[in-house]
Amino acid sequence: MANTQTMTAEATTIEPPKFLTGAQAIMQCLVENNVKTIFGYPGGAIMPTYDALYDYQDRIKHILVRHEQGAGHAAQGFARMTGRAGVAMVTSGPGATNLMTPIADALLDSTPMVCLVGQVKANLLGTDAFQECDIIGMSMPVTKWNYQITDPNEIPEIMAKAFYIAESGRPGPVLLDITRTAQADFMTQPFVYKPCDEIVSYRPRITPKQSQIEEAAKLINSAQKPYIFAGHGILIANAQDELDQFARKADIPVATTLLGMSALPHNHPNYIGWLGMHGNYGANVLTDEADLIIAIGMRFDDRVTGDLSKFISQAKVVHIDIDPAEINKNIVATAPVVGDAKEALKALLPLIKERKHTEWVAEFKKYDDIEFEKVSKRDLFHDGDQIKMGEAVAMLSKKTKGEAVTVTDVGQHQMIVNRYYEYMKPNSLVTSGGAGTMGFALPAAFGAKVGAPDREVIALIGDGGFQMTIQELGTIAQSGLPVKIIILNNNFLGMVRQWQQLFFDKRYSFVELQNPDFITIAKGFGVDAHKVSDRAELSGELDKMLAANTPYLLEIVCEKEENVFPMVPAGASVSSIRLE
Amino acid sequence: MTTYTLSIFTTNTIGLLNRITIIFTRRRLNIESLTVCETERKGVSRFTIVIRHESRDAVEKLVRQIRKVVDVLAVFGYLDHEIVFNEIALFKLATPLGGTPLDIKEINLDWNAKVVHWGLDYVVIEKNGTEAEISEFYQYMKNWEILEYLKSGRVAVGKTEKGLVEYLPEADWETV
Ligand SMILES: Cc1ncc(C[n+]2csc(CCOP(=O)(O)OP(=O)(O)O)c2C)c(N)n1
Numbered sequence: 148m149a150n151t152q153t154m155t156a157e158a159t160t161i162e163p164p165k166f167l168t169g170a171q172a173i174m175q176c177l178v179e180n181n182v183k184t185i186f187g188y189p190g191g192a193i194m195p196t197y198d199a200l201y202d203y204q205d206r207i208k209h210i211l212v213r214h215e216q217g218a219g220h221a222a223q224g225f226a227r228m229t230g231r232a233g234v235a236m237v238t239s240g241p242g243a244t245n246l247m248t249p250i251a252d253a254l255l256d257s258t259p260m261v262c263l264v265g266q267v268k269a270n271l272l273g274t275d276a277f278q279e280c281d282i283i284g285m286s287m288p289v290t291k292w293n294y295q296i297t298d299p300n301e302i303p304e305i306m307a308k309a310f311y312i313a314e315s316g317r318p319g320p321v322l323l324d325i326t327r328t329a330q331a332d333f334m335t336q337p338f339v340y341k342p343c344d345e346i347v348s349y350r351p352r353i354t355p356k357q358s359q360i361e362e363a364a365k366l367i368n369s370a371q372k373p374y375i376f377a378g379h380g381i382l383i384a385n386a387q388d389e390l391d392q393f394a395r396k397a398d399i400p401v402a403t404t405l406l407g408m409s410a411l412p413h414n415h416p417n418y419i420g421w422l423g424m425h426g427n428y429g430a431n432v433l434t435d436e437a438d439l440i441i442a443i444g445m446r447f448d449d450r451v452t453g454d455l456s457k458f459i460s461q462a463k464v465v466h467i468d469i470d471p472a473e474i475n476k477n478i479v480a481t482a483p484v485v486g487d488a489k490e491a492l493k494a495l496l497p498l499i500k501e502r503k504h505t506e507w508v509a510e511f512k513k514y515d516d517i518e519f520e521k522v523s524k525r526d527l528f529h530d531g532d533q534i535k536m537g538e539a540v541a542m543l544s545k546k547t548k549g550e551a552v553t554v555t556d557v558g559q560h561q562m563i564v565n566r567y568y569e570y571m572k573p574n575s576l577v578t579s580g581g582a583g584t585m586g587f588a589l590p591a592a593f594g595a596k597v598g599a600p601d602r603e604v605i606a607l608i609g610d611g612g613f614q615m616t617i618q619e620l621g622t623i624a625q626s627g628l629p630v631k632i633i634i635l636n637n638n639f640l641g642m643v644r645q646w647q648q649l650f651f652d653k654r655y656s657f658v659e660l661q662n663p664d665f666i667t668i669a670k671g672f673g674v675d676a677h678k679v680s681d682r683a684e685l686s687g688e689l690d691k692m693l694a695a696n697t698p699y700l701l702e703i704v705c706e707k708e709e710n711v712f713p714m715v716p717a718g719a720s721v722s723s724i725r726l727e
Numbered sequence: 728m729t730t731y732t733l734s735i736f737t738t739n740t741i742g743l744l745n746r747i748t749i750i751f752t753r754r755r756l757n758i759e760s761l762t763v764c765e766t767e768r769k770g771v772s773r774f775t776i777v778i779r780h781e782s783r784d785a786v787e788k789l790v791r792q793i794r795k796v797v798d799v800l801a802v803f804g805y806l807d808h809e810i811v812f813n814e815i816a817l818f819k820l821a822t823p824l825g826g827t828p829l830d831i832k833e834i835n836l837d838w839n840a841k842v843v844h845w846g847l848d849y850v851v852i853e854k855n856g857t858e859a860e861i862s863e864f865y866q867y868m869k870n871w872e873i874l875e876y877l878k879s880g881r882v883a884v885g886k887t888e889k890g891l892v893e894y895l896p897e898a899d900w901e902t903v
Contacts, residue, residue, distance in 0.1 A: 283742055288749050292797040295741070312797055348738050348800045472791040475784075 169299030170199035170330040176306035179340040186218040190238025193265030195330035213618035217590035219249020224594025232259040232313040240278030250320045251289040255581025259318035269326045291319030311343035316351025317470040355486030362482040363465040364498035370439035379406035380444010380488040387573040389492035402430040406580040409570035419511040423451045425562035429514025431721040441465045444488040447477040457720035521726040533706040540567040551603040556588035556612035559641035586615030610636040624673035632700040669700040680704035728779040735774040736800040760880030769901040812883035816861045818852045821872040
């Protein structure tokens with residue numbers, strides 16, 4: 148309405164230069180940024196932008212989610228697949244607060260995201276207006292950067308800055324709080340979009356200092372038992388080839404963190420497993436024997452280190468990270484290297500000597516054998532009649548040749564997927580690592596499928612977490628995209644139950660679920676759904692699921708009180724890892 | 728406990744104070760004093776934050792976390808001997824008829840303080856100095872009835888020949 152009024156009022160006077168509204172400028176910025184898909188949910192304070200979107204539907208595909216948390220996680224899934232910022236667009240107040248969990252999740256897992264959030268009109272700010280919320284204040288601790296836009300003229304510059312900050316350096320979420328007036332008002336100058344590639348107060352170091360590289364190379368060349376910890380930074384920097392060459396040339400065993408999973412293919416001669424609370428036996432225990440740790444794009448999270456005072460205290464540490472604040476944060480680095488993982492590895496490669504550490508690499512194998520005997524064998528080859536999560540995942544891994552993208556939720560099944568899915572392609576695990584957000588998987592899998600339509604994307608979710616964002620089945624059904632969803636149903640909040648069993652005298656305090664009929668629910672949403680509880684039928688059911696080219700849900704009824712091992716008890720040293 | 732003075736240079740943006748202080752509160756660090764001002768360079772603000780901590784390592788980590796904020800240009804952590812620093816205190820004293828008269832000369836010359844306002848039956852005295860000097864002066868001021876006492880946060884400059892602009896990432900910093 149404001150639009151027509153201005154037009155008629157001004158039509159009688161001199162023809163004014165035609166400028167965009169703020170909302171149109173937002174759309175134009177998305178187009179200039181090559182954003183083809185956004186995830187969102189409309190409401191009062193963002194309506195001018197949704198109105199502008201109406202005219203941009205041919206250039207920008209908007210996906211209507213069912214809850215703003217879904218928009219956020221979908222944007223994360225999209226970002227993890229594409230390396231580009233996922234865009235979520237929501238209204239003010241509750242729309243914005245619903246987005247907080249994905250934002251916090253994205254900050255911890257270094258996921259680029261641009262959140263466009265509506266805000267009440269500028270003159271209402273601070274008046275407790277309808278759906279007003281101090282979202283700048285609220286999101287400050289969980290965003291890489293946030294900014295409130297009150298003037299439409301600011302939009303091109305701020306949007307450019309938002310994408311640059313979200314995607315560069317250590318990626319992270321950015322939130323723009325845009326008043327309704329800034330969306331509805333006309334700019335008073337022509338729209339000019341200039342991509343941002345420099346901010347004076349923000350200069351992530353990409354190329355490491357040569358002196359740091361030389362120092363690191365010296366340590367690597369003289370180490371007897373070097374050990375690489377490969378983190379998410381490898382995948383973010385797209386440095387898996389460099390990691391491969393580096394590990395082969397110096398013949399160094401490589402373990403990944405949870406988010407570093409798939410940085411090397413499972414059958415790589417130097418890949419020895421994963422680190423952390425439910426990681427592999429050898430990968431954890433042998434941290435005590437290494438004389439040099441080469442940590443790349445990982446942050447020594449407490450789920451990796453266990454008791455910090457006892458972790459790798461005998462070893463020297465080369466720590467490569469793009470975020471200088473990670474250096475010496477938890478573990479003191481003998482030789483810090485600040486820079487992008489790919490650039491650092493490229494610079495290191497010519498300086499490191501070709502070596503053979505045959506015995507050292509083989510040592511991990513011994514522990515693998517023990518782990519197989521005590522843990523994997525029980526999970527994979529048993530004669531019980533109930534399906535174990537492990538065997539289901541291992542079967543899925545075989546059937547997909549380890550080439551699918553697995554998107555996991557949080558809990559026992561998450562750990563089981565990492566144990567038994569044998570990743571052959573890089574960037575194939577999307578999971579909520581730092582935040583451990585239940586409800587992540589379903590929307591994130593959808594976003595991942597949007598970002599990587601040519602890959603088989605399979606969500607693996609617990610029966611608890613599935614019910615946290617179950618409504619996104621609607622989004623998936625509406626899109627028609629063949630997202631595959633597996634519920635590993637143990638009828639328990641399994642991971643919490645496991646802790647209660649092991650550390651709280653089996654006092655099961657509110658962990659058993661009375662679950663709905665997932666099949667009926669999925670069908671109600673228009674998603675094809677099947678259930679399997681008989682081991683003999685598992686293989687056939689998985690085949691059917693993989694053959695589908697529509698959204699498909701498979702509920703696998705699993706043994707109820709299975710535990711995940713190995714396990715490093717929280718706060719204990721990694722050497723106290725338990726196998727049973 | 729050691730006193731550390733942090734000088735934080737930022738671009739002048741709304742909300743930055745909040746973004747910086749939450750880094751302290753999240754780590755349960757108490758801010759002893761905080762002063763924000765514009766600098767001689769256009770668009771650059773300067774935060775001076777004083778904290779006490781027993782671990783230098785923790786302070787170094789804190790500095791790196793502050794540096795990480797997108798709008799922060801530079802951060803320096805100083806020990807007291809590395810800076811010239813000062814605070815300003817105001818004392819409102821009651822001067823009723825028949826009370827002990829103030830010795831203005833002593834206040835001026837011995838204490839290096841001055842009366843900045845004469846009220847009907849009170850005066851306001853301003854004293855600049857370090858925290859120690861101010862607290863010493865406070866003891867002296869107690870000879871009168873102190874109606875109000877307050878003190879600013881610390882302002883501090885490093886004892887180096889360089890000006891701030893030389894530490895900031897290269898850019899054409901316009902002087903104000
Ligand atoms: C949002 C959220 N709330 C609570 C938790 C704590 N939590 C971690 S694992 C878990 C149980 C998950 O149960 P389920 O989804 O059934 O998966 P399972 O462990 O059985 O595989 C809970 C409650 C969490 N991680 N996230």
